[in-house]
Amino acid sequence: MPEQPILEVRGLTREFVRRGKPFPAVDDVNLTLDPGEFMAIVGRSGNGKSTLLNLVTGLLKPTSGSILLAGNEVTTLNDKQMSILRNRTIGFVTQIQTLLPNLTAIDNVVLPAVLHRNPSRYETEIDERTNDAQSQEQTASSVVVDGLPDVIQPASTQTASSSQPDHLTQRAQHLLDQLLVGELATCYPKELSGGEMRRVSIARALMNKPKLLIADEPTGDLDAESTAIVMRLLRQVADDGTSVLMVTHDPDALAYVDHTYRMDRGVLTRA
Numbered sequence: 001m002p003e004q005p006i007l008e009v010r011g012l013t014r015e016f017v018r019r020g021k022p023f024p025a026v027d028d029v030n031l032t033l034d035p036g037e038f039m040a041i042v043g044r045s046g047n048g049k050s051t052l053l054n055l056v057t058g059l060l061k062p063t064s065g066s067i068l069l070a071g072n073e074v075t076t077l078n079d080k081q082m083s084i085l086r087n088r089t090i091g092f093v094t095q096i097q098t099l100l101p102n103l104t105a106i107d108n109v110v111l112p113a114v115l116h117r118n119p120s121r122y123e124t125e126i127d128e129r130t131n132d133a134q135s136q137e138q139t140a141s142s143v144v145v146d147g148l149p150d151v152i153q154p155a156s157t158q159t160a161s162s163s164q165p166d167h168l169t170q171r172a173q174h175l176l177d178q179l180l181v182g183e184l185a186t187c188y189p190k191e192l193s194g195g196e197m198r199r200v201s202i203a204r205a206l207m208n209k210p211k212l213l214i215a216d217e218p219t220g221d222l223d224a225e226s227t228a229i230v231m232r233l234l235r236q237v238a239d240d241g242t243s244v245l246m247v248t249h250d251p252d253a254l255a256y257v258d259h260t261y262r263m264d265r266g267v268l269t270r271a
């Protein structure tokens with residue numbers, strides 16, 4: 001039996017209003033991503049790529065359309081349920097820097113695993129009541145604690161790597177080593193360059209072995225050598241079964257992907 005796609009987007013549209021006039025930043029997009037598939041999306045600035053990623057991760061609500069992520073209809077989940085699904089399913093490398101400034105590099109990387117090991121009491125509701133509108137009303141009033149656009153929650157007092165199980169710290173260190181920032185594990189984000197922070201963010205996104213890795217310009221501030229290191233790792237991650245959806249302006253990065261799509265004024269087509 002063929003494997004279920006990790007992501008199925010159908011008729012997805014998101015309108016914004018500019019100078020009083022609505023326009024579709026994402027316009028009737030369809031896409032399917034199978035396990036282990038590596039897809040790149042290219043396109044000029046302002047053509048809707050980040051908006052599409054923010055819709056897939058549930059950070060933005062669509063105007064219309066459907067997003068099936070690991071069998072869950074994202075558009076029916078409330079913020080709390082989406083936060084849990086995101087932590088369980090997605091690694092997200094955002095365009096902007098989102099490392100927590102008060103944690104070292106390695107503690108930033110370990111943090112998603114800590115959250116994963118201590119799931120919210122709402123976690124079971126995702127599987128059991130995803131499409132239950134009544135349950136959404138009941139949980140909608142609960143406080144959403146992850147205000148950040150990826151898997152991080154601010155309650156992190158017990159996240160020092162020294163207090164975590166060895167295997168988590170070892171995995172985090174291994175990821176940092178693979179991205180050639182292992183020596184910077186005990187540095188704080190303010191001590192790192194943009195490219196180093198970017199690589200720590202990639203390690204953090206991979207920490208929970210996500211089913212879907214979403215990467216918005218993962219090589220944006222990297223030189224050619226670091227770009228090759230990151231892209232080889234992302235290719236390896238895809239070959240190991242993680243689906244990868246990457247937005248990029250970097251022609252060098254396209255050599256590593258299975259398919260390239262183009263986004264033009266919100267419309268997605270095969271490049």
Ligand SMILES: Nc1ncnc2c1ncn2[C@@H]1O[C@H](COP(=O)(O)OP(=O)(O)OP(=O)(O)O)[C@@H](O)[C@H]1O
Pocket residue numbers: 016017018025043044045046047048049050051052
């Ligand atoms: N919150 C918002 N309100 C109104 N318009 C928005 C909003 N967010 C994005 N837009 C507009 O939607 C369009 C798509 O923006 P988006 O950030 O998705 O583009 P992009 O392709 O990711 O660009 P870049 O490559 O520069 O990151 C742009 O015209 C942008 O100005």
